[in-house]
Amino acid sequence: MSLLEDLLENNEQWAADLLKEDPSFFAHLAEQQSPEYLWIGCSDSRVPANQLLGLMPGDVFVHRNIANLVIHTDLNCMSVIKYAVDVLKVKHIIVTGHYDCGGINAAMQKQSFELIDGWLRNIKDIYVNHLDHFNESMTEKEKLDYLTELNVIEQVKNVCHTTCVQQAWGKGQELTIHGLIYSVKNGRLKDLKVNFNNIDNINDLYHIS
Numbered sequence: 001m002s003l004l005e006d007l008l009e010n011n012e013q014w015a016a017d018l019l020k021e022d023p024s025f026f027a028h029l030a031e032q033q034s035p036e037y038l039w040i041g042c043s044d045s046r047v048p049a050n051q052l053l054g055l056m057p058g059d060v061f062v063h064r065n066i067a068n069l070v071i072h073t074d075l076n077c078m079s080v081i082k083y084a085v086d087v088l089k090v091k092h093i094i095v096t097g098h099y100d101c102g103g104i105n106a107a108m109q110k111q112s113f114e115l116i117d118g119w120l121r122n123i124k125d126i127y128v129n130h131l132d133h134f135n136e137s138m139t140e141k142e143k144l145d146y147l148t149e150l151n152v153i154e155q156v157k158n159v160c161h162t163t164c165v166q167q168a169w170g171k172g173q174e175l176t177i178h179g180l181i182y183s184v185k186n187g188r189l190k191d192l193k194v195n196f197n198n199i200d201n202i203n204d205l206y207h208i209s
């Protein structure tokens with residue numbers, strides 16, 4: 001049997017199991033989606049948004065890329081945020097990094113990854129801009145873990161700085177941006193407690209009216 005046949009069989013069984021639980025499950029979802037959450041996470045296969053949050057199809061809008069970056073010139077990510085905030089009116093945007101991230105590890109190396117170098121440079125910039133947070137007594141693993149956390153905090157800020165989030169807050173829309181870290185070693189999420197739900201803690205220069 002081919003691999004694709006295996007996958008299609010898995011899918012048939014999965015859909016049948018859901019219908020056994022709730023015969024109207026797909027009919028109901030087909031009418032609309034109204035997720036409360038936008039997840040911005042890493043593409044890493046070990047960090048699947050729905051499963052680790054215990055959420056069903058329809059519950060979370062998802063954007064994933066290497067090392068969960070939010071780059072203002074990334075039309076893909078900006079479009080996802082815009083749609084999630086303006087149309088779906090999600091109440092929470094959750095930026096989630098994860099320890100043992102291949103993207104973070106690669107960014108801390110000097111070797112070229114060719115096409116990916118420009119993407120990884122965003123992470124190098126975060127390290128270099130926060131050099132004073134790192135010291136010689138830290139192990140390589142500690143440095144990587146800390147950079148992983150700093151990266152999430154920077155991406156949370158990048159979400160807050162977008163025109164669309166600024167405008168949503170300006171209109172009084174309920175919207176909180178969060179930063180989490182996932183451990184692929186134990187399956188647990190940790191809250192970095194960098195929550196923003198208004199423009200008060202955002203530098204004036206980013207305010208868009």
Ligand code: CO
Nearest residue numbers: 042044101102
């Ligand atoms: Co990763």
